[in-house]
Amino acid sequence: MPLASPTADRSAAPAARRDAVWILAAVLACGWFVARYGQAFMGPETLLCLVVGAVILAPVAVRLATGTFDLFEPMVLVTGLYLLYFVVGPLVRFSMDDMVFVGYDFEQVYAGALLAVLVVAGSLWAGYAVPVGPRPGSMVAHRRSxxxxxxxxxxxxxxxxxxxxxxxxxxxxxxxxxxxxxxxxxxxxxxxxxxxxxxxxxxxxxxxxxxxxxxxxxxxxxxxxxxxxxxxxxxxxxxxxxxxxxxxxxxxxxxxxxxxxxxxxxxxxxxxxxxxxxxxxxxxxxxxxxxxxxxxxxxxxxxxxxxxxxxxxxxxxxxxxxxxxxxxxxxxxxxxxxxxxxxxxxxxxxxxxxxxxxxxxxxxxxxxxxxxxxxxxxxxxxxxxxxxxxxxxxxxxxxxxxxxxxxxxxxxxxxxxxxxxxxxxxxxxxxxxxxxxxxxxxxxxxxxxxxxxxxxxxxxxxxxxxxxxxxxxxxxxx
Incomplete structure (x- = not known):
């Protein structure tokens, strides 16, 4: 899949930022409603799950908005794993009231663990943003036979x-x-x-x-x-x-x-x-x-x-x-x-x-x-x-x-x-x-x-x- 040009990236950036803001606002609004009216169903933790999910998805959303998304970029697999393990998994257990595992009730640990994942996801994507490694296209002239x-x-x-x-x-x-x-x-x-x-x-x-x-x-x-x-x-x-x-x-x-x-x-x-x-x-x-x-x-x-x-x-x-x-x-x-x-x-x-x-x-x-x-x-x-x-x-x-x-x-x-x-x-x-x-x-x-x-x-x-x-x-x- 061809990469978008830097000019295209710059022109699409404002739209990507607007989309990201709207997505985050929708997630927060939905989470606030659940947290406000769903206290018996892990409401605050559900809000945190949604916020964590938004942070995890942010790089993919930017790629889609700027036309640079590639399904085989390793970030996509990492995003999917993070969503499955740290968002979907907990949400399923909240919905099923299934928070007992190996004989222990984990209800009190979710909030702290979700806050940690929020820090982890932010740090992960900050590291991913650092342009390390060869520039795209820089090695074509030196391909190995x-x-x-x-x-x-x-x-x-x-x-x-x-x-x-x-x-x-x-x-x-x-x-x-x-x-x-x-x-x-x-x-x-x-x-x-x-x-x-x-x-x-x-x-x-x-x-x-x-x-x-x-x-x-x-x-x-x-x-x-x-x-x-x-x-x-x-x-x-x-x-x-x-x-x-x-x-x-x-x-x-x-x-x-x-x-x-x-x-x-x-x-x-x-x-x-x-x-x-x-x-x-x-x-x-x-x-x-x-x-x-x-x-x-x-x-x-x-x-x-x-x-x-x-x-x-x-x-x-x-x-x-x-x-x-x-x-x-x-x-x-x-x-x-x-x-x-x-x-x-x-x-x-x-x-x-x-x-x-x-x-x-x-x-x-x-x-x-x-x-x-x-x-x-x-x-x-x-x-x-x-x-x-x-x-x-x-x-x-x-x-x-x-x-x-x-x-x-x-x-x-x-x-x-x-x-x-x-x-x-x-x-x-x-x-x-x-x-x-x-x-x-x-x-x-x-x-x-x-x-x-x-x-x-x-x-x-x-x-x-x-x-x-x-x-x-x-x-x-x-």
């Missing part, structure tokens, strides 16, 4: 490695291959599962995602049937082992890449049903993965719309747990400072080599901040800014969100510098898909680890089969 045949060999090699490590993990852990093919439905868990679990062998399964995208960009999977078969097989493996959000990352990246290669964007008639279908599938999988993980011994595969919607929204509860964390940090639990950054260094060291390796204790404080028996095993159940708050409180949350916004903007400008380059298309698609994981989980060490397995292999392959190409004669900088 690449060898598609080498990319195909490396892509298939990564597939083989993922298969070998998958089989090796199953062998060591005492599992059968049925573990990866819908156990309880088509396969069997097999074995007692009493062998040692080696996480890095297991995580190598995630290499299927970058391998598929490399093969697509290199032309190894040209026909629609071969692509459909490949993504179906990978989805089956991820569903079988409960990799719910790896499926979402895979689908987002794969779909984006196909459209980027074609130079198109999906029409609303395609996009809306696809998003709703994915939403319902993730909700169904939230219930069904217990069936697959237990080999059919527990859970079920029935599709009840109410249960599916609840399952799809279940992960948005990280908003409530974040509010609980704010209530105990630093009043009862100290800030953890730079510990999450330090844990990046020691995470790759296997525990069998370092039995006394420290644990990320701040993760246990998430469940501890709620204080119920059901919350003990919550794990990293806070959004990304929840960890920033753990580190340095409100200043850390604001600064961390600002830097996160800068990073997302850098990715977009880097792609825009040469949007016709195949490798930039691939890396934009896979990094945008990975933003899903980066936003919803406040555990930097785990997020970085997943990035190394999902995104880094694509970068390595790119560097191995590309080289700088001399500028084409007469090719000017944009």
């Amino acid at each position: 690449w060898d598609p045949e080498a990319a195909r060999r490396l892509g298939w090699g990564l597939v083989v490695l993922a298969l070998v490590f998958m089989l090796l993990w199953a062998r060591i852990a005492g599992r059968s291959l049925g573990t990866f093919f819908l156990p309880g439905l088509f396969g069997s868990m097999g074995g007692g599962g009493d062998g040692p679990d080696i996480p890095y062998l297991f995580l190598a399964i995630e290499w299927f995602t970058p391998a598929l995208l490399v093969l697509v960009i290199a032309g190894a999977l040209r026909g629609p049937w071969s692509r459909a078969a490949a993504i179906l097989l990978i989805t089956i493996v991820y569903v079988s082992i409960g990799f719910r959000y790896r499926v979402v990352i895979l689908w987002i990246a794969f779909s984006m890449l196909l459209y980027l290669k074609a130079g198109k964007r999906p029409r609303l008639a395609v996009l809306v049903p696809a998003v709703m279908g994915a939403f319902l599938f993730v909700g169904w999988l939230a219930w069904a993965r217990l069936f697959f993980r237990s080999g059919g011994a527990n859970g079920g595969l029935s599709f009840q719309l109410g249960d599916v919607v609840q399952g799809a929204l279940s992960d948005t509860r990280v908003f409530e747990t974040f509010g609980a964390v704010m209530q105990v940090v630093p009043q009862h639990v100290d800030y953890v400072g730079f510990d999450p950054l330090g844990y990046l260094i020691i995470l790759p060291i296997p525990r069998f080599l370092w039995p006394e390796k420290p644990l990320p204790m701040w993760l246990y404080d998430i469940g501890g901040s709620i204080g119920t028996a059901e919350s003990v095993n919550l794990g990293a159940a806070v959004p990304h800014f929840g960890e920033y708050y753990f580190m340095f409180g409100w200043p850390g949350m604001a600064l961390g969100s600002f830097l996160f916004g800068m990073g997302v903007r850098w990715l977009w400008r880097w792609y825009q510098a040469d949007p016709g380059d195949s490798w930039r298309q691939l890396l934009l698609a896979i990094n945008t898909g990975f933003l899903f994981q980066a936003v919803i989980r406040g555990y930097l060490a785990q997020v970085f680890q997943e990035w190394c397995f999902i995104v880094l292999p694509a970068i390595v392959i790119m560097r191995m089969c590309t080289r700088p190409a001399p500028p084409a004669p007469g090719n000017a900088h944009a």
Whole structure:
């Protein structure tokens, strides 16, 4: 999609500001009415939800008003996630009077958590406004040349490695291959599962995602049937082992890449049903993965719309747990400072080599901040800014969100510098898909680890089969 000229941007700016003012006024008026007459239904919190939603949507509104909107700008996905997790999720629970989670009533935490999201959203978009990264069009004259045949060999090699490590993990852990093919439905868990679990062998399964995208960009999977078969097989493996959000990352990246290669964007008639279908599938999988993980011994595969919607929204509860964390940090639990950054260094060291390796204790404080028996095993159940708050409180949350916004903007400008380059298309698609994981989980060490397995292999392959190409004669900088 072509970018609007600076002149067009300036001429459209007053209209964008007027639209933004009217939207905000309507939101405030609606929120005031609810807050005034709906005290029994979380009225003030509903007002805050609407204000937060307006702030979150502001960049998209400006893009639409100025004619510079691009569906594949990473900001759009971040906006959608923020709306779903921190606006839609709470509003649904207000409407259903469903504010008890893991044995705790969160009614009193919503106001503080929403105010925090207001600060986070403002800081995020302030960071996103900083023009970091290459200028659009500045790298076209320095496009790197690449060898598609080498990319195909490396892509298939990564597939083989993922298969070998998958089989090796199953062998060591005492599992059968049925573990990866819908156990309880088509396969069997097999074995007692009493062998040692080696996480890095297991995580190598995630290499299927970058391998598929490399093969697509290199032309190894040209026909629609071969692509459909490949993504179906990978989805089956991820569903079988409960990799719910790896499926979402895979689908987002794969779909984006196909459209980027074609130079198109999906029409609303395609996009809306696809998003709703994915939403319902993730909700169904939230219930069904217990069936697959237990080999059919527990859970079920029935599709009840109410249960599916609840399952799809279940992960948005990280908003409530974040509010609980704010209530105990630093009043009862100290800030953890730079510990999450330090844990990046020691995470790759296997525990069998370092039995006394420290644990990320701040993760246990998430469940501890709620204080119920059901919350003990919550794990990293806070959004990304929840960890920033753990580190340095409100200043850390604001600064961390600002830097996160800068990073997302850098990715977009880097792609825009040469949007016709195949490798930039691939890396934009896979990094945008990975933003899903980066936003919803406040555990930097785990997020970085997943990035190394999902995104880094694509970068390595790119560097191995590309080289700088001399500028084409007469090719000017944009």
